[in-house]
Each structure stands twice: as C-alpha cells, then as structure tokens.
Amino acid sequence: MVFKHQHFHETSAEVEAEFPPGATLEGAVSDALASAGGVDASDVAVIARSSEVTLIGTVQLESEIARAEEVALNVAGVTTVRNELRFNRPM
Numbered sequence: 833m834v835f836k837h838q839h840f841h842e843t844s845a846e847v848e849a850e851f852p853p854g855a856t857l858e859g860a861v862s863d864a865l866a867s868a869g870g871v872d873a874s875d876v877a878v879i880a881r882s883s884e885v886t887l888i889g890t891v892q893l894e895s896e897i898a899r900a901e902e903v904a905l906n907v908a909g910v911t912t913v914r915n916e917l918r919f920n921r922p923m
Contacts, residue, residue, distance in 0.1 A: 854880040883911040
C-alpha cells in the first residue's frame with residue numbers, strides 16, 4: 833500500500849481555524865461567569881454568534897440574572913448580550 837501526502841490540486845491542506853470564532857468567545861464568557869462573584873453559572877449555557885452572546889439557562893437568585901449579563905458584557909469581543917436566563921423560585 834502506498835501513502836501520499838494530503839494535497840488538494842497540488843497544494844498542501846491547511847487548517848484555517850482550529851476552533852470556530854464563536855467557540856473562543858463562548859469559552860471566554862463561560863470562564864468569566866465561572867470565576868465571577870455573585871453568580872452561580874453552573875446551569876448557564878453560552879451561545880455566541882459574531883459578537884452577540886446569548887445566555888440560556890437557570891440561576892438560583894433573580895439578582896444573578898443581571899450580574900451574569902454584566903459579566904458577559906465585560907468580556908472582550910462581546911458587544912451585545914441576549915439574556916434569556918430564568919431563576920428557580922423556591923417552593
């Protein structure tokens with residue numbers, strides 16, 4: 833069996849981006865939420881599209897909703913935050 837180097841029309845294959853651009857921003861916002869005080873983001877998902885970030889999930893206190901949005905807006909590269917967080921009311 834003969835193995836050839838990967839070529840596409842006589843040019844070497846190139847990796848343009850190891851991670852999609854949104855994944856890097858999602859990771860940065862998730863890290864900021866995890867390390868920020870005043871918010872338990874263990875049930876919060878972050879979705880990034882361009883420079884817009886959407887926060888989805890639940891928090892324990894109503895005050896954490898605004899705090900999560902504030903933290904996300906302070907991450908470099910974020911211009912808009914769609915905050916779809918809800919809080920769990922104690923029964």
